[in-house]
Amino acid sequence: MKRISDAGSAVGASTRSRRATQGRRELRVALPFMLPGIALVVLFVVYPIIRGVQMSLYDWNLMVPSQSTFVGARNFERALTQDPLFWTAARNTGLYALITVPSQMILGLGAALLLNTAIRGRGFFRALYYLPVVTSWLIVSYVFAYLFSDAMGPVNHLLVNVLHVVPQPIDWLNDSWATAEVPINLLGIWKGIGWNMVIFLAALQSIPHELLEAAAADGAGRWQSFRLITLPLLRPTVLFVSTMLLIGAFNVFLSVTLLTGGGPQGSTEVLLSYMYTQAFKYLDFGYGTAVGLLMGLAVVLLSLLQRRMVRGAVEL
Amino acid sequence: MQRRLAAIIAVVSLAAAACSSTASSPPSPTDAGGASSAPASSTPIANTECAGGATATITFWHTYNTDGPENAQLNGVVLPAFQRACPNITVDAVVMPYDGLHDQLVTAVAGGGLPDVMRMDIIWTPEFAKLGALTEVGTLPGFDALKDSVFPGPLATNTYQGKYFGLPLDTNTQVLVYNKAIVPNAPTTLDEVRAAAEAVKGKADTWGLALGGAGPWNVFPWFWTAGGQVTNDDYTKAIGYLDSDASVAALQWLLDMNTDGLLGPSTLGGSPDSWGGFKAGNYGMLSDGPWFFPIIAKDMGPDVVGAPMPVGPGGSISVVGGENIVIFSTSPSQDAAWAFTQFMLSDEAQQAMATVGQIPASRSAAASTAVTSVDYLAPYITQLDTAKPRTVTPAWPKVEKILTDAFDAALRGTKTASEALRDAAAQIDPLLAE
Numbered sequence: 001m002k003r004i005s006d007a008g009s010a011v012g013a014s015t016r017s018r019r020a021t022q023g024r025r026e027l028r029v030a031l032p033f034m035l036p037g038i039a040l041v042v043l044f045v046v047y048p049i050i051r052g053v054q055m056s057l058y059d060w061n062l063m064v065p066s067q068s069t070f071v072g073a074r075n076f077e078r079a080l081t082q083d084p085l086f087w088t089a090a091r092n093t094g095l096y097a098l099i100t101v102p103s104q105m106i107l108g109l110g111a112a113l114l115l116n117t118a119i120r121g122r123g124f125f126r127a128l129y130y131l132p133v134v135t136s137w138l139i140v141s142y143v144f145a146y147l148f149s150d151a152m153g154p155v156n157h158l159l160v161n162v163l164h165v166v167p168q169p170i171d172w173l174n175d176s177w178a179t180a181e182v183p184i185n186l187l188g189i190w191k192g193i194g195w196n197m198v199i200f201l202a203a204l205q206s207i208p209h210e211l212l213e214a215a216a217a218d219g220a221g222r223w224q225s226f227r228l229i230t231l232p233l234l235r236p237t238v239l240f241v242s243t244m245l246l247i248g249a250f251n252v253f254l255s256v257t258l259l260t261g262g263g264p265q266g267s268t269e270v271l272l273s274y275m276y277t278q279a280f281k282y283l284d285f286g287y288g289t290a291v292g293l294l295m296g297l298a299v300v301l302l303s304l305l306q307r308r309m310v311r312g313a314v315e316l
Numbered sequence: 317m318q319r320r321l322a323a324i325i326a327v328v329s330l331a332a333a334a335c336s337s338t339a340s341s342p343p344s345p346t347d348a349g350g351a352s353s354a355p356a357s358s359t360p361i362a363n364t365e366c367a368g369g370a371t372a373t374i375t376f377w378h379t380y381n382t383d384g385p386e387n388a389q390l391n392g393v394v395l396p397a398f399q400r401a402c403p404n405i406t407v408d409a410v411v412m413p414y415d416g417l418h419d420q421l422v423t424a425v426a427g428g429g430l431p432d433v434m435r436m437d438i439i440w441t442p443e444f445a446k447l448g449a450l451t452e453v454g455t456l457p458g459f460d461a462l463k464d465s466v467f468p469g470p471l472a473t474n475t476y477q478g479k480y481f482g483l484p485l486d487t488n489t490q491v492l493v494y495n496k497a498i499v500p501n502a503p504t505t506l507d508e509v510r511a512a513a514e515a516v517k518g519k520a521d522t523w524g525l526a527l528g529g530a531g532p533w534n535v536f537p538w539f540w541t542a543g544g545q546v547t548n549d550d551y552t553k554a555i556g557y558l559d560s561d562a563s564v565a566a567l568q569w570l571l572d573m574n575t576d577g578l579l580g581p582s583t584l585g586g587s588p589d590s591w592g593g594f595k596a597g598n599y600g601m602l603s604d605g606p607w608f609f610p611i612i613a614k615d616m617g618p619d620v621v622g623a624p625m626p627v628g629p630g631g632s633i634s635v636v637g638g639e640n641i642v643i644f645s646t647s648p649s650q651d652a653a654w655a656f657t658q659f660m661l662s663d664e665a666q667q668a669m670a671t672v673g674q675i676p677a678s679r680s681a682a683a684s685t686a687v688t689s690v691d692y693l694a695p696y697i698t699q700l701d702t703a704k705p706r707t708v709t710p711a712w713p714k715v716e717k718i719l720t721d722a723f724d725a726a727l728r729g730t731k732t733a734s735e736a737l738r739d740a741a742a743q744i745d746p747l748l749a750e
Binding site for chain 2: 061062063064149150151152171173174175263264265266280281282283285
């Protein structure tokens with residue numbers, strides 16, 4: 001770049017045009033390879049987003065879309081200023097992110113640290129921790145529903161009959177917001193540990209041995225070398241993982257729908273389940289897409305915020 | 317034979333066309349087959365079937381069960397009979413799973429792929445009528461005769477803005493089911509229900525009465541029987557009805573049962589669930605539909621008995637369930653779809669489905685031996701005389717949620733009966749006004 005701008009304008013122009021034709025030639029070769037991907041993205045990502053934005057501005061008529069009533073920003077206004085359930089759902093989603101993201105990371109990192117040492121059956125434990133990740137949400141939700149079922153559930157049995165910490169069986173899923181959030185969040189944490197473990201394990205194995213050995217030679221204890229060497233080197237991984245997990249946390253849907261259905265009395269509704277209810281139960285597609293777009297906007301903003309933090313971390 | 321039938325139909329439809337001005341309902345543009353009011357006809361089915369003789373294939377979605385005998389009866393008896401009557405119309409019957417069907421229909425409305433005819437849950441008809449997805453059948457030839465032949469409660473579930481968008485195909489309701497081993501004598505009043513429940517109180521894991529949940533389907537029979545009301549008669553107003561003193565007292569009756577430990581945990585979603593608990597002897601009484609007998613009671617011996625709902629301040633009132641048959645407005649074969657709809661309401665089809673436990677929506681079929689020979693159906697037929705539909709409104713999914721939350725909150729004690737009902741009524745009224 002610098003060389004071109006320093007040279008005479010004639011040379012620059014010819015280089016530019018040569019580069020342009022070369023670029024065009026490259027594009028011609030690359031285009032057939034890119035087209036299927038572009039077409040799929042346009043069809044399944046770009047078009048639905050545009051259509052979604054359009055729908056969110058209307059009182060959408062499902063049968064005859066052309067007869068929909070334009071309502072401007074009223075759907076957004078309704079969500080933000082008139083609908084307490086939207087804020088319940090937003091609060092629950094945020095809380096879910098706040099609880100499950102750090103917990104998954106700490107437990108995942110812990111498992112990775114344990115499996116990073118030369119213990120017997122490493123492969124077995126790795127597979128064991130990863131199993132929940134690849135198991136369908138549907139299945140593990142039903143398993144948790146069983147574990148946390150009322151009188152006869154294993155969790156209640158443990159708490160009441162074995163540990164004697166609560167006097168009465170708790171109807172976890174139906175009793176109140178507080179009790180129903182317990183299995184929802186526990187499930188989110190438990191299912192995510194394995195994924196965190198795998199990512200952290202890969203990062204741990206990329207840390208040069210020499211550094212830790214040198215620290216040990218200098219007399220650093222295990223905690224010191226973890227805090228001063230391992231953790232700083234894991235920082236990019238931590239930020240990558242937290243970004244991914246945050247997006248994942250905002251997508252929480254199936255477990256809530258299957259465990260509580262948003263109940264009791266709508267108190268455990270999350271943004272996605274609320275969007276689904278509005279669109280498919282109440283046929284209010286305009287409002288449903290508005291809720292969905294607001295959620296998408298929140299995810300984009302939070303991700304941007306995190307990217308700034310990542311940039312800061314890399315510069316360190 | 318086939319050709320002769322076609323000729324007869326052609327003649328009759330000509331006659332009908334000539335005399336259509338005498339029809340009591342205005343002939344619609346889709347009227348190609350003939351009219352029930354044609355002077356030559358005494359039975360509405362005979363001359364409207366087969367839709368003018370054009371060949372057509374129609375898709376019919378239904379939820380007849382496949383583990384029971386319903387689907388086999390449809391495919392083995394009812395559809396062949398229709399094929400004989402109308403050789404030019406082929407019916408492609410598709411079994412749909414009930415779970416998720418509402419959402420699937422919504423998707424089909426938006427994206428295409430709707431069937432021509434469907435047997436749908438009665439609570440969906442006004443909602444899809446409002447969407448414009450259903451054909452208004454109230455103006456079709458022969459409708460008035462069919463309208464008079466069916467039970468009024470189920471018929472009412474087909475209305476939207478005073479027009480008819482379907483016909484009831486089968487109906488059901490709930491009655492009191494009790495286990496003589498726990499409740500020796502049939503309770504005939506609400507007080508006797510309470511007394512029977514008090515008699516078993518204190519026995520471990522035993523409750524006198526259990527509800528299958530806190531939603532309208534489970535609560536309404538008790539709420540209505542205890543004197544409660546949901547809306548006025550034309551479903552336009554809940555304030556003044558749902559929150560009236562009588563309604564508060566009715567809900568309070570149920571709340572008292574709960575606080576006094578007489579109501580099983582299944583009412584609030586706990587376990588054992590109502591069926592499992594009844595089977596295991598945890599629950600003495602339930603209110604449930606006719607399917608309870610072939611599925612649950614069949615293994616329990618003669619101790620399990622059905623009886624009409626006990627009498628309370630509101631009478632002995634239960635809730636109407638069942639299915640309507642509707643035609644989608646997107647169907648290109650409206651005439652064939654209507655011919656099939658009419659056939660499904662004929663005594664022949666209604667009785668054939670009754671033999672596998674479908675209570676006919678048609679009065680004459682309900683009085684036939686196909687129904688009276690099934691002894692467990694007797695209290696249901698009696699109960700249908702007074703059974704009421706749930707609030708007939710396109711906003712039913714929202715109303716149902718509001719009512720469920722209200723009943724749930726009151727039963728859990730987070731709101732008093734009057735607070736819960738007042739809040740619910742205030743939320744429901746704007747929905748009914750939409």
